[in-house]
Amino acid sequence: MLPRDRRDVRLHGAVGDRRGARLHRHRPDARLLVGGGSAAESAPLLALAERCGITDHVHLHDSVPHDETALYYSAADVTAVPSHYVPFGLVAVESMACGTPVVATRVGGLAWTVGDERLGSLVPPHDPDALAHALLTVLDRGREHYRAACLEQVAARFTAGLWTSGILTTYRSAVDEGSRAGTAHTPAP
Template identity: 35%
Template sequence: MRVAMISMHTSPLQQPGVGDAGGMNVYVLSTATHLARRGIQVDVYTRATRPSQGEIVEVEKNLRVINIVAGPYEGVEKEELPTQLTAFAGGVWQFVRCHNLGYDLIHSHYWLSGQVGWLLRDLFDIPFVHTAHTLAAVKNTYRAAEDTPESEARRICEQQLVDNADLLVVNTEEEAQDLVTYYDATKAKIAVVAPGADTELFSPGDGRATELARRQLGIPLPAKVVAFIGRLQTFKGPQVLIKAVAELVKRDPERNMRVLICGGASGQSTNPHEYRDLACELGVERRIRFLDPRPPEELVTIYRAADVVAVPSYNETFGLVAIEAQASGTPVVAARTGGLPIAVAEGETGLLVEGHEATAWADALEEILDDDEGRQRMARQAVHHAATFSWDASAEHLAELYQEVIDAEVTPSKNRDALGGGK
């Protein structure tokens, strides 16, 4: 089997936490890698952002990343990428023709890639699978009041993909229901594939792992440590954590607490200094350290150094950070939204918080930080919970779905109702 994956707006090889790179990058690279190890040939098409990348990157056996030139290398924000959809689709088509490639299936990730996949499906006459990762209607429903809404144009493009894809792959049952509720999707053509985590890399380590991690990061050993890992944007909620920390310090000025915020600014409207400014404004700048985005092999040090990882997002289709933290033996305090109630076993591996008010988040953090025995119990249970999510299982399920779509011969020239996808 040969699969063309499309991840136009961000390369799976890009550092998560930088610009628009995040959990989706981890998902695409991890699933593609494990599919390749099953003998499936995977080419991931992405937009070239610098000439030094080269056109073809051989990641490992059966897995390549193809960098397609579409527009200038730099200076094109994600919001401007719709202007390059034609150039990108043309670049993919030209590459396929020049290299005489034949694919059995297209799998696109995110709505921009979906628009390209939809076009190429008709050109190649092969099945088209789409994963949204985030949806405009859902983001607008859950966004913070001060956050910029997603455009109606994006919502319309997503509706087109829901109507025309042969199969929609989602992370959770809740995401499947969102497609039905907000986009009138047909349930029969939605498949739930749970993401995984690299549980070999993200692990608790030995008995001195926390001590070593804190020494490496220069954190006092007796301090209680809260970590946030993700893009610095309102939707991810770093401001929620900062305000909650200020509330905790107000309650107990002598609290021995440190906060690590690891990530980079994301989006045109994001001021890279706004979260540092907020910490200064609230008087907690000495408690909070901002770290640049780090590769996975360094992120594990942050997870191990923390007593708890906070995931205050306004919505997450799943929440890979929550799973990675638990795999590393660290409990999680997360928002009760999207797929996070699945990623976190409430009361067993962490706590879930209703809403995003600073007092509610301070209450939850205070509860878990002050209960050493309960927190340590959660840490042990977190490792076992995270072990139930694996990328190999995700790839196995995807491979089965791919084969079903191919066997059903659901192509533009045939009967798309075979998967219940007819309207």
């Protein structure tokens, strides 16, 4: 693991612009932790970090086994999800389940998953200045400011039991409606 001498921003999603340099300009103790990419995917990011003069503040690592992801989310001060489209936002939920706030773009499922400022921040897509500003705000407030709300949100909305119950309720409702309409169908064995 990395030493805790810097504020760590766990970065997921598109990284093709200079948002790391914007963040570093205002928060020189920030470190971008980027994972999951192949060497070919990492090369352009390393070249960009070098051009921006922040190579020492960018840490790349391979994909993390699923049973170790909680360690990475828990070690970060904030998780950034600057995606252009996300149907649900599992990365945000996993981060919040570890008590780590999220700064994400207001797209797809992220708008619903991180829709409360107590959990972090939502920013417009394709706006690196807004993303950098939101990350600075969350870093300045500190992870502990968001921790309880993140944990409460996951417990209230994203547990397996809640989702299973919701799916069963939906299916039962569909079956009941079909029975009332006389279109109930029993599959053949």
